[in-house]
Amino acid sequence: MARNATYSQLTMTSNQGYVESSGDIDERDEKNKDNRVDENRVDSFIEDRGDEDDDTTCGWLSFRPHCIQSCNRSASFLFFWCAFALFQSTTVNGLVYVITTTIERRFSLTSAASGAVSSSFDLTVLAIIVFVTYLTERLHKPLLIGSGAVIFALGSYVFTLPHFLSSSYKAELFEEGDTCQVNGTASKCDDNDPRSSLSGFYWFFIAGQILHGIGACPLYTHGRTFVYENVPAKQVPIYFAIFQLVSSLGVAMGYLVGGAFLTMYTDFKVDPTSLDIKPNSPIWIGNWWIGFLIFGTLSLLVSMPLVAFPKALRGTQEIRKENERITRPQKGSEFYAKRGLASLLKDFPRAMWNLIRNAPLMFINLGVSSEFFIIACTSVFGPKFIETQFNLPAATAALIAGGIVVPASIIGVLFGGWTIKRFNLKFSGQAKFSIVALLASLTLLIGFLMGCPNVDFAGVTVQYESGNTVPEEDYTLLNITHQCNMNCNCQDAFAPVCGSNDIMYYSSCHAGCSSLEMSNNTQQYTGCSCIQSLSASSQGGTATPGRCGIECNRLITFTILVLGAVLASSIVFVPSQTMLLGVVSPSQRTTAMGLQSLMFRGLGSVPGPIIFGTIIDNACLIWEYDCDGAKTCWMYRNKQFSVSTFAILLICRLLSLAFFTMALFTYKPSATKNDDRKETITATGA
Numbered sequence: 144m145a146r147n148a149t150y151s152q153l154t155m156t157s158n159q160g161y162v163e164s165s166g167d168i169d170e171r172d173e174k175n176k177d178n179r180v181d182e183n184r185v186d187s188f189i190e191d192r193g194d195e196d197d198d199t200t201c202g203w204l205s206f207r208p209h210c211i212q213s214c215n216r217s218a219s220f221l222f223f224w225c226a227f228a229l230f231q232s233t234t235v236n237g238l239v240y241v242i243t244t245t246i247e248r249r250f251s252l253t254s255a256a257s258g259a260v261s262s263s264f265d266l267t268v269l270a271i272i273v274f275v276t277y278l279t280e281r282l283h284k285p286l287l288i289g290s291g292a293v294i295f296a297l298g299s300y301v302f303t304l305p306h307f308l309s310s311s312y313k314a315e316l317f318e319e320g321d322t323c324q325v326n327g328t329a330s331k332c333d334d335n336d337p338r339s340s341l342s343g344f345y346w347f348f349i350a351g352q353i354l355h356g357i358g359a360c361p362l363y364t365h366g367r368t369f370v371y372e373n374v375p376a377k378q379v380p381i382y383f384a385i386f387q388l389v390s391s392l393g394v395a396m397g398y399l400v401g402g403a404f405l406t407m408y409t410d411f412k413v414d415p416t417s418l419d420i421k422p423n424s425p426i427w428i429g430n431w432w433i434g435f436l437i438f439g440t441l442s443l444l445v446s447m448p449l450v451a452f453p454k455a456l457r458g459t460q461e462i463r464k465e466n467e468r469i470t471r472p473q474k475g476s477e478f479y480a481k482r483g484l485a486s487l488l489k490d491f492p493r494a495m496w497n498l499i500r501n502a503p504l505m506f507i508n509l510g511v512s513s514e515f516f517i518i519a520c521t522s523v524f525g526p527k528f529i530e531t532q533f534n535l536p537a538a539t540a541a542l543i544a545g546g547i548v549v550p551a552s553i554i555g556v557l558f559g560g561w562t563i564k565r566f567n568l569k570f571s572g573q574a575k576f577s578i579v580a581l582l583a584s585l586t587l588l589i590g591f592l593m594g595c596p597n598v599d600f601a602g603v604t605v606q607y608e609s610g611n612t613v614p615e616e617d618y619t620l621l622n623i624t625h626q627c628n629m630n631c632n633c634q635d636a637f638a639p640v641c642g643s644n645d646i647m648y649y650s651s652c653h654a655g656c657s658s659l660e661m662s663n664n665t666q667q668y669t670g671c672s673c674i675q676s677l678s679a680s681s682q683g684g685t686a687t688p689g690r691c692g693i694e695c696n697r698l699i700t701f702t703i704l705v706l707g708a709v710l711a712s713s714i715v716f717v718p719s720q721t722m723l724l725g726v727v728s729p730s731q732r733t734t735a736m737g738l739q740s741l742m743f744r745g746l747g748s749v750p751g752p753i754i755f756g757t758i759i760d761n762a763c764l765i766w767e768y769d770c771d772g773a774k775t776c777w778m779y780r781n782k783q784f785s786v787s788t789f790a791i792l793l794i795c796r797l798l799s800l801a802f803f804t805m806a807l808f809t810y811k812p813s814a815t816k817n818d819d820r821k822e823t824i825t826a827t828g829a
Contacts, residue, residue, distance in 0.1 A: 200215065217373055221386070225389040227362055231295060231442065238435060246260075250345065263349050265356070265748050273738055293442075311410055365733055370382050372459065394548075400434055520752060520755040520791065525544045532595055534692065547709060574803060590700070593704065600649075633650060642691075
């Protein structure tokens, strides 16, 4: 009525003599037709969600007790959503990586097989994420997340089945010594090894990871969309930051809890002291399975409160209207699918094309994919890099890696979320903020060039006879077998010892040591013929188990620089999520999250470790071959390893910068309702 009255007044002669005819009105209405259609689509989306969400009470089916209605708020959902994220991250991003070498030994798996176990989670998500998120866009999101927690728990239980279905593990002590045995044999393979029948349990691990992937899908896609639609826009970055913080803590918890469980023997019914073995023994099998039972059960328990949340929280309709009022998606990105499964399936190609042609969205996804390429590579090979470059034990290297990544990522994510909220940054501001953070991280990548030189290694980096250092390009010309150990029939197992000449040998056998003595509870190999030629002693040199030390003071510098790089890059996480959800049509937010998950897994986390591993394998100096032909690298060319790592990370970070910059320049915000009204007022001369 008000609008018609305004039009009637405008057709009358004013004091200024201005007259607007009905033809002028029709022309103006035709000009703004597209904007009104876009408004109606957004209004229809909000009203449609409001009609579906009339029931905003908590409960299970028809059982909705009054005592739990106080939990019907966003903070309560955040708590249980984060709890599931903590259990999921602890399991998949922590426990699975920690127990990899243990299940390799226990079930005779090759490195390729254990790698497939780790990758099957990402491959599962990669295969189903987009289609599932599209079909379930309008469904009950908390119910989907809770159901996913049940499936995830089932996957954890399946993962533990090999422990219960296989025969009890029996530790086998090797009778042969590791000293020089002139009449011994170099063969370490047994064709009748009963452990070969255990490799069939590999498929239980794959099945468990597939269920993990299915169960985790709604957690990251539907969960973020539910928060975006039910929380005031200014609070969304803080919610996302808290969620990512908890996920990061899950990684740390997985490593700590998994490591603690591995110090316990795999079979509770067996006293390991009766076997005369300790956790540092190569034949020790730790309790790899108990963590999956615990966190699987916790995931099952948290599913109950998750499914109790309503489809929309109380007061959501007003929040959504306000959020849609201030959110400006990419111009032309509007999309509204029809109801019904048949219509959804028919509209699927159109929905995907609508997202793909959204330039800012795709550039954000490509930038995130580049970052996940870096994350995947450093997560898998970061501890190996530290261990190799600074000649540290594996446990110490893992501890340093965790000490860098966990606090830096937590601080970065929280700072990113706080900054967006504090300065009320919109799309352009968030994009510029991300670019600055990535530039800072780019300059700090120089820390990966702060490695140490290789330790003196007989037959590899120094000559057996003279002990002279060999240039790195000539390392491959040497051999760990020499006249001094030619008749020792040494095995191929890598068990380094440090000689009294401060040179490391592949094993005590390769050092030509003839006997092992105990002195003050310390093992010492004596009569080492390969060391004798380099020492003044006529009785032969001595050696102690373990690697030789190296004087290098670059670890602190490396830690500071890399910690800063991780912190700066972590700042980008929250803006990358809020930008993505704000640049797409309200009806496609969950599907857009699914598309991003597809891209960063397909372009980043899945191929990243494979490509990176292939590149650093070229820097390997010493390979150890197993009986089945699998090989393990025990020593790398440190300089080549360092430079290769820096180059890969530098290229990926430059790509991230380019993609986020392109997202900024291709963003063309659609007109808001207020903009349309201003345009109409200007056209009418009011």
